[in-house]
Amino acid sequence: MVPLIQFKNVSKSFGVQTVLNQIDLAIEKGRITAIIGKSGVGKSVLLKHMIGLLKPDSGNIFLDGKNVSQMSGKESRHIRQKFSYMFQNMALFDSMTVYENIALPLQERRQLKKDKIDHQVMELSKKLELDDITYKYPSQISGGMKKRVALARALITNPEIILFDEPTTGLDPIRKHAVFEMISNNQKAFNYTAVIVTHEIPDIFYIAHKIAFLEDARILYNGDADAIGYCENPIVKKFIKPAYQ
Amino acid sequence: MILNKTAPFFQFLGYSLLRFILELGHITIFFTSSFIRLFQYPFQFTKWMQQTYFIGVKSISVVCLTALFTGMVLGLQGYYTLVKFGSEGLLGSAVALSLIRELGPVLTAIMIIGRAGSSMAAEMGIMRISDQIDALYTMDINPKRFLISPKIGASILSFPLLTAIFDVVGIMGGYLTGVILLGINPALYIKGMESSVVMTDVTGGFIKSIVFSIIVSTICLYQGYYTHRRADGFGAKGVSNATTDAVVMSCVIVLIADYVLTSLLL
Numbered sequence: 001m002v003p004l005i006q007f008k009n010v011s012k013s014f015g016v017q018t019v020l021n022q023i024d025l026a027i028e029k030g031r032i033t034a035i036i037g038k039s040g041v042g043k044s045v046l047l048k049h050m051i052g053l054l055k056p057d058s059g060n061i062f063l064d065g066k067n068v069s070q071m072s073g074k075e076s077r078h079i080r081q082k083f084s085y086m087f088q089n090m091a092l093f094d095s096m097t098v099y100e101n102i103a104l105p106l107q108e109r110r111q112l113k114k115d116k117i118d119h120q121v122m123e124l125s126k127k128l129e130l131d132d133i134t135y136k137y138p139s140q141i142s143g144g145m146k147k148r149v150a151l152a153r154a155l156i157t158n159p160e161i162i163l164f165d166e167p168t169t170g171l172d173p174i175r176k177h178a179v180f181e182m183i184s185n186n187q188k189a190f191n192y193t194a195v196i197v198t199h200e201i202p203d204i205f206y207i208a209h210k211i212a213f214l215e216d217a218r219i220l221y222n223g224d225a226d227a228i229g230y231c232e233n234p235i236v237k238k239f240i241k242p243a244y245q
Numbered sequence: 246m247i248l249n250k251t252a253p254f255f256q257f258l259g260y261s262l263l264r265f266i267l268e269l270g271h272i273t274i275f276f277t278s279s280f281i282r283l284f285q286y287p288f289q290f291t292k293w294m295q296q297t298y299f300i301g302v303k304s305i306s307v308v309c310l311t312a313l314f315t316g317m318v319l320g321l322q323g324y325y326t327l328v329k330f331g332s333e334g335l336l337g338s339a340v341a342l343s344l345i346r347e348l349g350p351v352l353t354a355i356m357i358i359g360r361a362g363s364s365m366a367a368e369m370g371i372m373r374i375s376d377q378i379d380a381l382y383t384m385d386i387n388p389k390r391f392l393i394s395p396k397i398g399a400s401i402l403s404f405p406l407l408t409a410i411f412d413v414v415g416i417m418g419g420y421l422t423g424v425i426l427l428g429i430n431p432a433l434y435i436k437g438m439e440s441s442v443v444m445t446d447v448t449g450g451f452i453k454s455i456v457f458s459i460i461v462s463t464i465c466l467y468q469g470y471y472t473h474r475r476a477d478g479f480g481a482k483g484v485s486n487a488t489t490d491a492v493v494m495s496c497v498i499v500l501i502a503d504y505v506l507t508s509l510l511l
Contacts, residue, residue: 053383077385081385084384085383091379091380092377093372094371105384105385108386109385111287
């Protein structure tokens with residue numbers, strides 16, 4: 001089976017610092033893949049390459065078997081419509097209300113009628129316990145609520161692929177669990193492909209099917225989540241040790 | 246020997262020139278790609294009007310105040326210069342021509358740079374550093390169409406209208422000093438103005454204001470939009486530097502463009 005997203009020999013540097021060094025990675029369709037690793041190793045950079053926010057210095061990225069660098073503008077737009085991205089810092093529009101933030105992709109991308117947009121936004125807001133704050137601005141709500149608003153904005157278009165950049169950072173344990181549960185449940189229900197960048201171990205091992213471990217600009221482990229405990233690489237072992245204690 | 250000593254200077258000169266041309270090319274592409282999207286379906290009429298309100302309507306008071314005092318100073322200075330030659334009857338035409346041809350478009354542009362241009366640059370810069378522009382891209386919403394086009398459209402609409410208001414209020418300011426305070430015959434003031442101002446003066450002023458609107462909106466938005474590319478500061482510092490550069494560059498280029506346009510229009 002052709003992987004949905006595939007990295008072949010991808011390298012990326014910022015000045016003298018090499019963040020990705022000849023990375024090979026395959027993201028399978030309909031699975032949850034977690035990218036784990038220490039802070040600042042380039043996990044978000046890897047994620048940004050998947051959606052085209054960053055371009056590799058060398059190597060190729062394939063989406064649905066097609067080389068991204070050889071795609072026409074129309075093709076890459078078509079592919080991008082299948083994606084949603086949840087940013088690490090939420091990236092909510094400060095001048096828009098919670099409702100407007102969630103509704104924006106529907107208004108701009110789908111041009112649906114107002115009552116249909118209202119219905120979809122309110123239904124999702126209810127699921128994420130945001131229905132009481134839809135009239136508020138991002139600056140008027142807590143960090144945890146902002147996370148949920150960003151999550152709602154990522155889910156509202158029912159995308160085929162969702163890229164989550166640390167979706168649970170800053171949330172309390174109950175909400176953290178709820179977010180992971182929601183990602184997992186929705187993934188089962190809608191069969192979307194999820195790529196999650198996170199530090200949350202062992203929680204992520206319960207919902208992810210695949211794990212990629214990034215360290216020193218290279219992927220040190222890429223395989224089943226169940227098998228990471230048997231990985232012999234000392235760096236991986238050291239990183240996941242607390243999860244098995 | 247001389248060649249060895251002067252080589253670094255020419256190297257620097259060449260490098261700076263190439264960088265300037267490259268930047269100019271980027272700015273031109275930025276404007277063109279944003280301007281074209283102004284006419285892309287579905288039209289963003291509401292957003293365009295909201296920006297016109299922000300750039301145009303909210304600038305009226307500051308433009309009126311500046312225009313009134315500019316006109317009054319022109320009336321005062323003009324009177325004491327003209328009275329030496331016994332030509333104080335020409336005050337109306339002197340004030341009107343100075344305002345319509347030069348001061349109206351230039352001072353309006355500078356006032357809008359201070360009020361709306363700096364704000365546009367800072368808004369874009371903050372959106373850039375907080376990933377809001379990237380978020381639009383990931384939602385498959387073209388950031389230039391969504392953010393830049395309505396602001397450029399609103400500037401092109403607002404600048405000429407504000408220039409017209411500036412001209413009228415400035416002429417009234419000149420009238421206030423010349424006629425009411427210094428006692429020039431009101432008919433002489435108005436008649437002098439009527440006989441000297443021709444339609445080409447007015448259209449020339451409007452052409453300038455449209456060119457200035459393109460310069461100001463493009464430079465301010467460009468500086469903010471590409472805040473992340475700056476080498477002289479990141480985050481809040483980057484936004485602050487981008488805003489300063491936007492204001493300084495806009496003012497300087499407006500003045501340079503004014504000279505070029507005046508040479509072409511005369």
